[in-house]
Amino acid sequence: MSIKSDRWIRAAGKEGMICPFEPYLVNENQGRRIVSYGTSSYGYDVRCAKEFKIFTNINHAIVDPNAFDEKSFVDFYGDVCIIPPNSFALARTIEYFRIPRNILTICLGKSTYARCGIIVNVTPLEPEWEGHVTLEFSNTTPLPAKIYAGEGCAQMLFLESAETCEISYADRSGKYQKQTGVTLPRS
Numbered sequence: 001m002s003i004k005s006d007r008w009i010r011a012a013g014k015e016g017m018i019c020p021f022e023p024y025l026v027n028e029n030q031g032r033r034i035v036s037y038g039t040s041s042y043g044y045d046v047r048c049a050k051e052f053k054i055f056t057n058i059n060h061a062i063v064d065p066n067a068f069d070e071k072s073f074v075d076f077y078g079d080v081c082i083i084p085p086n087s088f089a090l091a092r093t094i095e096y097f098r099i100p101r102n103i104l105t106i107c108l109g110k111s112t113y114a115r116c117g118i119i120v121n122v123t124p125l126e127p128e129w130e131g132h133v134t135l136e137f138s139n140t141t142p143l144p145a146k147i148y149a150g151e152g153c154a155q156m157l158f159l160e161s162a163e164t165c166e167i168s169y170a171d172r173s174g175k176y177q178k179q180t181g182v183t184l185p186r187s
Contacts, residue, residue: 004103004158009039012100012158018044019096029150035112037152045110045152046093048135052081052147053090053182068185081147083118083139089147092182093133097156101127101168104159110152117141120154127161128168131179 004012013021022038025045037045053073061069073090083089099105104127109120119138135154139145147153170177175186 001104001159001161003042004160006039006041009044009158013039013044017098017100019098020094035110035148035151035153040155043155043157044095045155046095046107046133047151048091048147048149048153049094049132050077050079050149051092051182052076052078053184054081054083055088055090065185066187068187070184073184079149081137081149083137083145083147085139085142085144088136088138090182090184091135091137091147091149091153093135094150096130096132096180097125098130099125099127099169102161102164103127104161105129106157106159107133107154108157109154113137113147113153116145118145118147122154125156126169126174127165128170129174130170130177131183132181134176134179134183 010023013023025036025038025040027034027036037047054076055072056074061072063072081089105125107122113120117140119140121136121138122133137147176183
């Protein structure tokens with residue numbers, strides 16, 4: 001297995017693996033410093049879209065992955081999302097991904113957020129998975145935390161296998177295939 005470089009990411013991005021695609025790292029917007037996004041040395045830094053689902057306990061629901069209650073979230077749309085202390089929010093990437101059959105993609109949170117106690121969690125993007133990536137932002141602090149839409153939040157690493165998989169995510173019609181928007185758990 002090998003990690004893919006910026007040259008490979010640029011070529012794959014231009015062929016439609018990532019849309020919209022930024023071939024170089026962007027760290028400024030209208031003269032203001034932002035958390036960077038775009039192609040880095042060995043990864044692609046994704047941006048958070050303006051749609052959020054903020055976890056709430058006002059309905060006293062039980063979190064159950066097999067029977068998830070959508071009332072556990074409050075929908076929010078905007079440039080800045082404030083996550084309550086010791087809580088989390090779901091969001092999605094601006095970028096839409098089409099993962100090649102011989103690639104496994106792993107996502108890690110950016111250091112700027114990690115140093116603020118904000119953890120970004122994403123499961124691997126399997127071979128031939130396609131869609132907007134649902135992001136989970138966990139605020140591990142006892143204070144409210146801000147998430148900025150349109151800025152970098154996590155980095156995708158692309159790992160190429162020496163052997164192509166027998167059955168891809170698309171082959172088995174995975175339940176999150178071609179997801180758009182912020183996607184809640186499906187059983």
